[in-house]
Amino acid sequence: MQLQARSDFQVVMPLPFAQEALIVTPQQFTLLPNQPAWVLGLFNYRNRVIWGLDLPQFLGLDPLDFGLPEYPLVVVRLAESLRLGLAVQRVKGVTRIAADRIQSLSGSPGDVGGGFPVSNPCFSGQVMDGEDPLWVLNPNGIAQQLEQARASG
């Protein structure tokens, strides 16, 4: 599954983790105090209350433009009971990528969006699609990062 987090930063994630792609409006979120800036709030997804995250901000990039009337959000299922809504700029579509095309992160990208630490657990690798790199999200890494944030918060 290919997602465009920002105009110049595209990520992909394995399809089995994805639950559904939605269009949401900012009014659907219930804001909560004392949370990190990348937490958008709680929202009702098919009679369940789940967290909504600003994915680019969570990854350490500039936050999304919330002046827009609506934006797409991908619901991911990290564990049996842990579901998250990841807000992005655009949902590109579904792409099939051979497993051997995924390069490990040993070769650091260096020049993208202010740079990520190589050891960032959110990413499991990157795929070169022509000139632009596609970053492969690691849902388990995201869960781990969330745990850390919760522990520290």
Place this chain on the structure above:
Amino acid sequence: MLSSLPSKSSRVQPQRKTTESRLGQAISLSLGLSSVLFAISAGTVARTYFDFNPRISRQFTLQRLSDQVIYLDEVLTMSARMGSATGDLAWEARYNIHVPKLDDVLAEIEQLDPVSYEAHAAQTTDANLKLVDWEVEAFDLVRAGEREQAFGLLHSPEYEEQKRIYAEGINLTLEEIRNNIQASLLLYERELLRSLILSGISFPILLASWGTILVLVRNFVRERNETYERQVSDTRLAQRFADIARIRQNQELIDPLTDLLSEIRQRYGAERVAVYRLTPPEGAQVIAEARSNRQASTLGTQLSGIPAPIQQALNSGQIYIFSQVPVADLSADYIQLLATAQLKAEMVAPVVRGDEPYGFLVIGRAQSHSWSEEEQESLAELANRLGQALSNLGALEQKAVAAQERERSEALQQELLRLINDVMEASQGNLTVRAQLTAGQIGIVADFFNAIIESLRDIVTQVQQVAGQVNNSVGNNEVAIRELADAALKQATQIGETLRSVEHMTLSIQEVADKAQQAAAVSESAAATATSSSLTMDRTVQNILQLRETVAETAKKVKRLGESSQQISKVVSLINQIALKTNLLAVNASIEAARAGEEGRGFAVVAEEVGALAAQSAEATREIERIVEGIQRETGEVVQAMEASTTQVVEGTRLVEDAKQSLGQIVEVSRQVNQLFQSIARSTDSQADASQMVRQLMEQIASIATHTSEASQQVANSLQDTVAVARRLQTSVSTFKVGEAV
């Protein structure tokens, strides 16, 4: 009202004196009374004062002495008792010292107040003697050494009884003295009260007397001042009268008379004083007056008649007075005069010079005033004195008149002789003689004569001059006439030349007329051309306007096109959203397919196809958006261009309008030019006619010039005759002698 002159002041005077003498008596009486009262009260006070002092001092002395008696008595008793008690002989010595002192004091009291002392003396003296005997006896016993007996003696009841009697007597004496003092004080008080009452009575009497005296003194001083002023004024009046009496001529009378009147006005406190002089037969004139600044002058006013009451006063020599203006008897012009001078009351006294009435003296006041007897009397006297003062002048005047009469007749005869002498030569044609001018009637005759001779002389002189001038001017004219004849000939020849020039002129005028006709034709054709080009211009303008409308229409359509493209872009964005959602659906379908596992694989492929389609449609909509944007931009540019061209078309229209107007003006101007040329042509035609007329007139002038030369010859001849006549006139006039050559 007329009043008689006799004085009444003699009756007034004694009455006043009686009052004054009664007042004097009252004053002296009150003064006497108050003096008596004052003397009484002063006597009382003095007596009281002189009596009071020694008596009081005596009473005080008595008081003091009584005290001493008590003291000394006590000392004696105590000395005796102490002597008997102690047996000490020093007490006896002390006793012996004080005995004479007591005696002295008692003697003094007896001397000062024998009556009081005598009243109780027997009792006191008796007791005293007994006491002294006992005490002496007691001292004897002490000296004998029997102190107890002496002590017993001195403390025995008898001794005590005598001592009480003695003390009582002394006390009574003292009481008596005190009573005396009281009585005398009461007496003094009564006396003082009496004198106070007397003073109280005499004070108001004194006050009244002094007040009356003060008033009298002030009256006296005022009267004395008035008398003094009256005397000064009398002196001045006498001076004025003397001034008037000294006068020798009527003209000098006015100033001193006015001074006199001012003096009188001041004396009476009147607003106006005037002297009217009778002017025969029955009028009067104000010849002098003195008035206050508020009064208008009436100096020189002429009365046409004398009012009846005043006339009556003049006849009877009495004074006429009125105290309020509306008096029925007065004449209208006199009342008018009063109104002018603003007077309400007047007093009129006749002034008689010698035996005949001279006029009247009038005193007037601005307010109503009742004239007192005194005022009337003194006015009568003043009028009388004025008459006397004036009588001198009257006598002098008569004498002077007789002398003048004589002198005048002599002078008249002499002047007549002189006049005849002067005038004699005039009968022989000598007009230079003059009669001597003198002041009398003959002077007037001489003046007339001189005037006649003068005008005669002027006439003769003028005749001589004119004759001379006629001679001269005729001589001059002869030459001038000859010149005139020559000039007429020259004129005839010149007129011929002029005729030729006029013919030339006629020809050239004809030429000018032809040229003007040609120019008119040219300007007409120019006007026609301008008119036709103006029509063309109109068509052009219409074309431009049509073009403008077309352009505006096009611009509207282009704008509508822009609006349609905007609607397209709306539809495109809708399609875009649909594509987006389709894509999402495709993604979700893929997710579901993945979850289904192997069975969903075919579905996943379909889903991917749908996603690809959505992506394509999104791409297509973006393409459409770009195209629509291009269309909008271009239509915007077209609209701008259209607007610019519309502006240019408007500008062009305006320019064409201007050009059309200019053409119109050109047409107008060329039309005017044409008219002008035509009028020029007409004028030159009439000029040609006129020059023909001029030629004919010139010919007539030439014949007239010939006539003129002949006529001038005739004039020259007749002038010769005139000269001869003028010569004859000159000789006949020269017989008159007119003095210096003219």
